[in-house]
Amino acid sequence: MAGVLIRMKLAVIKNSMTGGRAAWMLVGAVFGLLFAAATIGLTLADGPHRSVVGDLLACVFVMWTLGWLIGPLWGGSAVLRADHFALLPVPRRKLAVGLLAAAFVGITTAVTAIGFLALVTYGARQGVVPALVAVPAAALQLVFVVLLSRVAYGLFGMVAASRAGAAITGVLFAAMLVLTQSGWMIVVAIMYSDILTTGFSSSMTTTLRAIPSSWGVVAVDAAGRGDWPLAIGAPAGLAVLCGLLLLIWSAELGNPRRARVTIRGSENHLPAHGGPLSGPTTAIVRKELRTWWRDPLRTTTAVVPIVWALGTVLLPLTFDARVLLPWAGPALALFAITSACNLYSQDGTALWQTLTIGTERADVRGRQWAYLIVFGPLAIALSVGFTWWSGYTWAWPWVAALVPALLGGGAGLIVYSSVFGLVPGPDAHKRPSNPLERADTTGQSTVLFWVGLLPAVPAVAVVLLGERLDLPWLTWVGLPVSVVTGVLVGRLLGSLAIGRLTSHGPDLLHTMRSGRPTAAARKAGAPKKGGLVAGLYWTFGPILLLPQGLIPLVFILTGVDAKSWFLAMYLPPAYGVTVAVTSMLGGLYLLARALRTTVNDRAEAASA
């Protein structure tokens, strides 16, 4: 059983190692290996005291465990799913063990196994016996995270179709984004604090060590002290937990066709219409608002920018900096663009209704208004509230100049990119139970993150001019300029989208009908390579530009001394500046290449 399942999984992985997927797997593996190396490196470091190393190692193991909990939610369903085998006459327990064995075959598990070797090196520093205790403990820890991940995914699947589940997915997704983009802030905060010398508080240590992922560290420490009951008890506890998880999992496998959470429609009456609500555009607006409210995928789409904006501006509070607070509203308005950039694909082939009725104009305008109704009030409220909270009075004209242009420009950009850069995903009626199944718009989102800033440039220029000339009234002219830019950009891009939808509607419908994974698999050859290369460009471009370029440059110029993983900070200032600038240029180059590759690929795909 296990052998067959492992071979099956290997075959699936081999067949899915194409294009962008392969690139992401490769990038993921590299980052995973770096993190694993860092984990081992932590146990070999000379600096901190041993008890501090234990605490830090336990912390890192918690992060590994969280990664295993969240990863599958992010990456979609498991390669081999239990319901594929539901009709086979195999006992559940046996199936569970077989699937578990197959779950151990994979890049993630291999990388994690290397990371968990840190427990052995940590033990080795305390002697031979603790190192020997560490070996089975590390193995059990690996089994534990894999099982935990499976069970959590199963349980999560039960709520994922509900709106609450979709919102949770959005929160987790945004949290991952914030941590990967701005996590360096925490590292800086830790380096500035004195945790590395004094260690955690004792209550923190106790709590940390009560978490099962820390029990390996507990066992090794106990073996080091000669506390044998605990040295044996902790791994035994881990083994019992694994057994329990296996039981829960095999029970879960038994009822794969669980009734999902059903979202209900309105009561037995007509939706309000007539009077000021009449007309095709408002009909679309009301349809769209219902969809935003009822579709779990839309819930995720709405939650991600909100949590991303909040997370990004609140993170610096960990080292008591309020400098990002006023930008919560602009951040939301900006990130909403990247999140909602594929609206037509989310509704899939439902486009046939628009085409057979011939209401392309109303459809695009209606979606724009609905977008503004969903994100506009919140962006404005966040701007006002958080700017007031920050106490930075100078920030008001800046925020006022940013938000209307970003919102209006966004309303234009989302429909423009939804029509011109449509990425087909699972069709709307084939994804009722999983908001995680959606089109991969990483490329579009990255482009839009930067392009989305452009509509705000005129208004910001006006504010900048006002500041330079010391004319307070001029800084406030930014607001009307911003409103005008927003309206103009929104209308213009909307008109372009309407034109395209009218002229190319049937082609877009065909893309969504045929461009699903089955068709993508058929398109072998050149585009695969493009996807791989573009994926690498998109990954490393922003890294070179921001954390390895702009940020260390600012740090050097302002005299902040935080080395972290900023290469330029480890060099003498003169060289550091050179390295940072070179890195920024390299990042810009890679981003430009990425854009070109992606656009070319898309053009080729469109003409094919």
Place this chain on the structure above:
Amino acid sequence: MNEATIQSAGLDDGDVEGRTAALRLTGLHKQFGTKTAVDHVDLVVPQGSFFGLVGPNGAGKTTLLSMAVGLLRPDAGDSRVFGAGVWTDPAEAKALTGVLPDGLSMPERLTGRELLTFIGELRGINAGVLAGRVQELLDVMELGSAERTLVVDYSTGMRKKIGLATALLHGPRLLVLDEPFEAVDPVSAAALKAILNGFVAGGGSVVLSSHVMPLVEQLCDTVAIMARGQVVAAGPLGQVRGDATLEQTFVRLVGGDEHARKGLSWLAS
């Protein structure tokens, strides 16, 4: 079958019995990569006819109907609804046509009543008239009991019915239905048949595709048989099937596979 049958509903340029054809397809052609899905098809659906398009899986029925109603851009050829070009005068053609495609999404997160109401508003139907029509459609389709269910949670049969309701809402003169009876239970099917027969009796024209021969024989007065992207026979039902049943004619024209008739070796007694 004689030669005349094959051509009877085919290439004649003049309109049928002096009236504009409900649907006229001229040289429609579609190529997907190296596969020719629809190969220069000409077809005329006379006004007031109940037209059945039959063919095996993959014959090109869905592709042909999609091009006919403007949901797929043809590589070549033209489609006209009561003389209005689907690609040259889309507004006129679309107002005259009601479409039920197979397997496409709808605005999924609406209830049936909401969907029909919004579609009606988009079609520009007067609010008072619309409410009555929506209620009547929900009653006839027996969807009223699922008042709070969103379309995404509809069963396959219910999806067909709500799709048909959206196609009928604006009172079209031509209905183009792709596999309307697939997965519909016998009771609902009877209701649908009654609606369609009433529609044709009132002067409307219906084109439906199916691979269920008895159903087509029972409903349609005109048929066309498609295979490998081409129309291999078309004309009034009696002429096309001759003395045999439609199914026998179909198998003879399309050519059943030898392997399919043999069965499986280990299951044979």
